[in-house]
Amino acid sequence: MTENTDDPKIEPVEIAEPLRRAIGERYLTYALSTIMHRALPDARDGLKPVHRRILWAMRRLRLTPTGGFLKSAKISGDTMGDFHPHGDSAIYDAMVRLAQDFNMRYPLVDGQGNFGNIDGDNAAASRYTEARITALTEALLEGIDETAVDFRPNYDGRLEEPVVLPAAFPNLLANGASGIAVGMATNIPPHNLHELIDGCQALIQDPDLPDEDLVKLIPGPDFPTGGVIVEPRDSILDTYRTGRGAIRMRARWSVEDLGRGGWQIVVTEIPYQVQKSKLIERLAELIQLKKVPALADVRDESAADIRIVLEPRVRTIDPDMLMGMLFKNSDLELRFSLNMNVLIDGRVPRVCSLREVLRAFLDHRRDVLQRRTAHRIEKIDHRLEILEGFIITFLNLDRVIDIIRYDADPKAALMAESWGKKHRRATSEDDYQPPKPGKGELSEVQAEAILNMRLRSLRKLEELELVAERDALRDERADLAALLADVGLQWARIARDLADVQRQFGKGTEAGRRRTDFADLAEVEEVPLEAMIEREPITVICSKMGWIRAMKGHVALDQEMKFKDGDEGRFVFHAETTDRIVVVGANGRFYTLMGANLPGGRGMGEPVRLMIDLPNDAEITDLMIWRAGEKLLVASTAGDGFIVPSDEVLAQTRAGKQVLTVKEGVRTALCRRVTGDHVAVVGENRKLLVFPLADLPEMAKGKGVRLQKYKDGGLSDAITFTLADGLTWKDPAGRTRTEPDLTQWKGARASAGAMAPRGFPRDNRFT
Structure with missing residues (x-):
């Protein structure tokens, strides 16, 4: 039974309607909203709605790259109140990410204050930080006042917001994106802007450019934190061709010579999206658990740059072998899962290849160019109409003055006058002859412009300037009309605009140079643990209750050993720190311990069950050297x-x-x-x-x-x-x-x- 209501916002649901269908329809609505309005970026400008609204709100606040900063609380507040009715903390977090140079390859927000760091520390509260847009954001917004894109009403209909930004460069691939929607996700790495524009130029010249040639121009991601990509070229090509795959990246490191045979490893760049503090915690854990016995110590000597010092335990080990073990056991090596799932035309989610993403951007740029050109032609036509009226005024100045001076309705009189006929100058109001209805050579817009003309504009020089402006505008309009009619001219103009962006933000600038290098993945031989451990003699002692320890040196096996009360010795034998010790459990499982990892022999040792997952009800059947x-x-x-x-x-x-x-x-x-x-x-x-x-x-x-x-x-x-x-x-x-x-x-x-x-x-x- 449903309750009758006249409220149009309440949708009654009949009891007869299957619950599955009702829930399914509502969940589908929620899923589509999440996909289109929250989680997936638009292929055209590479932005999600929250980021687009932040940048639009900052532009409305007149924040420029060369102007002053404004409190972040004001920016997030205006964004929330006018365009994005969600939590202010979510909006501020999104804006903070746009300003972090370790997250964004090309930051779109210029932040002043504490905007977080690569250690994982959060940004300061919005009332303490300030922000403004960057020059690249201006490039994203260029032409937005020239009807380059569609606008739609904001959430309450008071204002309008852009559906998409004009985007003078392929921001989706330049800065990357990540998001989790309902039933789908996206994860796109950042790329080098100079290489992306090279790829766009090649696609303009040859739309059927082979994928192999395109990937030569865009060889792989360019992460803001640098590092080294070790993924094979064939794998990267396949990833870009399908839109799915993974790219392996490693930290950048070098060996510092300390003299007298000593050396240490210094890590200067870490993989993308790895928090430095957690990385160091993991390395310290490896030392504590002795999972990489050759690593003796780790120190964080970072300041503005990254400097992580790794000290080897044994000088004789090869640095490549040590780093090979660390790559396997820590986040010094990661695989970035690439999934280019984006919105095509802002409506259809699809996993796209590299070519398809660039094609969507180029098609958007052509649409923006056509709309801006049509807008400019409209403005020129309007200006030419006014200029024609001004020129008529200068040719018939006396008559215009008479009409303005003596006529009761000068605007209508100006529009009714036939300006092809000559008139003599009136000397008085009685001498003034009202215009007779004619064909009317002045439009309402021209008449209004003439009436608003300043007296100082009536000088002869102004007339010459008006004629020159009219001729120049006519030439410009002819060029623009030719541009709209010729597809080849449009692509040439787009290529020229991209070249301008490339000169301004490309590899010739400090921010535009490539940060991530490529290297072949050398097959490092499996590092024997013995090579990473200093070889020393030990005596392994294990009690009946399972307490194990290792005494330094080879002591006499028959000497008296100390054990806990109620415990006694069971296994005792000579070994070395490089030996693997096999623990045979009564449950049929075999466990492996390293001699170097056994607790020292000063105390009673430690329970072996703390080192291996041996069940409490399973005894140790045997203990031997492997x-x-x-x-x-x-x-x-x-x-x-x-x-x-x-x-x-x-x-x-x-x-x-x-x-x-x-x-x-x-x-x-x-x-x-x-x-x-x-x-x-x-x-x-x-x-x-x-x-x-x-x-x-x-x-x-x-x-x-x-x-x-x-x-x-x-x-x-x-x-x-x-x-x-x-x-x-x-x-x-x-x-x-x-x-x-x-x-x-x-x-x-x-x-x-x-x-x-x-x-x-x-x-x-x-x-």
């Missing part, structure tokens, strides 16, 4: 196992790598280095089985195959050995025993085996 090229025997308590290459157990993250698949109630029983040609397996039932190593498959991960058959219980231990040397173990007395003849225990894999020989350890362990 060796390249080895093979490992892994097995579960259920008696399943296989051979795995050591390269397959290295983990790159804290989460580790799942190698052995175990079910609930089953855990990893062992991980042993493979030596020899046979495998010996003993179960909890004390039955021993020996079978050839070749019977076990080599796998990267999985459950494995059955090693030994059990009626009840599970696997206790397994070991690999050389059959010719016999099987060795330690008896309960600690003596080493060897069984040379294993015929009794040899059998097929997955068989039950026979009872272990007399003297076999009671814990069913070989070691």
Whole structure:
């Protein structure tokens, strides 16, 4: 049931109307409003409505590049009150971005005061800052008073605002744009204005210019923060051809020689849209977590420019290798996702190629040129009409004076007079002869202009100037009419205007030179961690409760170690700082630690679970030094196992790598280095089985195959050995025993085996 109302602003909705349709129609209206009036830029002037309204409000306030500044609060207030009925903070934030030289390649607002910085600090409040437009903004607005673009009523109908700006240069690509609409987004990087105009000139000369030639003129983005683009040329070409893609950019760095073999890396330019403070925090985190062991320290020595100093831990490492690791682990390298989704003619959102965006701009410039030319012709016609009237006045000066002096309605008399007839000068009012109705050679506009003429304009010199002005305007009108009639002349004029902009703002100026360079992406070899760490001996100690530490040097393994109350030692072995330490979890996952990253040996160490994501209910099955090229025997308590290459157990993250698949109630029983040609397996039932190593498959991960058959219980231990040397173990007395003849225990894999020989350890362990 709907409520009856006479309010035209309230739209009744019938209950019978499906809710899905009602919501869909309203959401579609909201989506279109967001796409067209908020998030996506116009391909013609490269601006969103809020930016266009800010610049228009600043022009109405008569802010010029050479004039005085005005409080930002006044600018955002006028914009909000007259054109953009949204929050003043949103308007001010948009204006601040237009003034930030690290965000805008060519700032459109000249700010005075604190407008934020590259560290990510916000701008001061609008009452503390001042602003005015820049010379480039004047180029965007040039011709707006000459009906170059359409105007529409503002939100309350009191004023008018431009639908689009005339835009004397391709601002969309020069300054870029980003925005998130409903169901679509845009992300366009800034480019070099000089190169963009070169591309426009080439398209004017040859509209069918191949994409390859166009990209040679516009090789890639030109970011305000500089940096180096390392994306391959073919990839950039494909990105510009489709309007979608990604461009990889890196910081600019150099090596400073400190003498005596010492050096440091200095970063002077960082990637676009990276906050310097967060970048340094990330680099400090890498040092703290020892993810890049070769990096010893980072310092921010920036002032007006950027200077980030990186100190290596080892002098012998290659700087390119160190930077390669930092590029992988920090924002010193980023991929800028390009998505040129723009509004064509202010109405249709479309992902455009580089050619299509430039074409939309050029077509807009031609429309602006035609409209400005027509406007100028209209003004010339109006002026010529007045000049003709003035010339008639000078040729019939006495008669004009008589009419003005004696006629009761001089305007109508001037229009009624036939100026081809000669009259004598009246000496008095009685002598004055009123004009007789004639064909009328003066229009109302001419008559009004004659009546408003000043007496000092009646001198002879003024008449000559009027004739000269008339002739000049006639010549100009002829040229403009020829321009409107000839498409070739129009494109030549557009090319000339673009060349003027290029001379004023191109690479010959400090702001116009290219800031971002290009470099080939050199394939840096994978940097071995050992090369970034100073090699020193350590002794790794891990307790039964999982507290791990590394003592400097190789201490005696049998010396007394201190542990926490209720804890005791479990693993202790000699290693080096360059070694990788493999942690085998009972859950079948393998984790990797660096010897250089282990806590020092002065205290009790740290829980290993703080370094890796080992679940609390999973114990450490084994701890060993990783060796390249080895093979490992892994097995579960259920008696399943296989051979795995050591390269397959290295983990790159804290989460580790799942190698052995175990079910609930089953855990990893062992991980042993493979030596020899046979495998010996003993179960909890004390039955021993020996079978050839070749019977076990080599796998990267999985459950494995059955090693030994059990009626009840599970696997206790397994070991690999050389059959010719016999099987060795330690008896309960600690003596080493060897069984040379294993015929009794040899059998097929997955068989039950026979009872272990007399003297076999009671814990069913070989070691």
